[in-house]
Amino acid sequence: MNFRRSILITTLMLLVASCATTEVEQLSTGRGLTAKELYDKALSNISASNFKQAVQKLENLDSRFPFGVYAEQAQLSLIYAYYKNRDSASAISQADRFIRQHPKHAFVDYAYYMKGMVNFSAEIGFFQEAFSAKLEQRDAATARQSFRDFSELVKRYPASNYAPDARKRMIYLRNRLAQYELHVARYYMQRKAYLAAANRAKYVIEHFPKSEANADALAIMVSAYDILGLETLAEKSRRTLLLNFPGYQLPL
16 A cells, blocks of 8 residues: 555656646747747846747747748847847857748848858957957957858948948958058068068058058058168158158157
8 A cells, every 4th residue: 555655646646747837848849838938028028038938939930931921020030039049040040040931021131231240249248258369369260250240241232220330340340450451460570481570561551441450551561661771661651651651650
């Protein structure tokens, strides 16, 4: 009798635990909810900065109601939720998917903008504390990609509400990329690879003509060409430097 009673109690406990687990899972992911309920709860999660649960509910909505009223809204919100959940790869993949599936959507410019923001945040935001090197010394791959993303947004949708912010970020990124190229040019100078240094500095002038690095880039060109005995190029670079930056002090 005691044995049977023990089995019964154990079975009941397992059933209660299973039901509790199911309820917790349903609350977390939103399984069994309508599309509207899922979307509203996901937005509540986002407002509470609970992005992991927001992702779960939006993914659930996207898979269960791919053609419903809330489908497109959920797909856009999912880009942001992935981004805030620090899942850069999923955020960019979701943005690309939305652009591919809804190229004429009224808010497709947001997907382009968020692609730029994901790479921008990877460049200076979420992971900056993990690097001890100065920003201009770090690889600029994400900065380049972010610049391309914002450029595409501005080119395709110049009147977008997100375009002004994108343009401001592009100014920062342009200076960041120019400083990186300048860092490489200085490295070549230290290694006595003077032609490579001059070419890298020339790249700064040609591709980032309004950057903060232009004066130093021209100075490197002057020094490198002088050392190489390329007097005409050195003098041309010197004149350009003094014309555009009259207060710049060249080393003697």
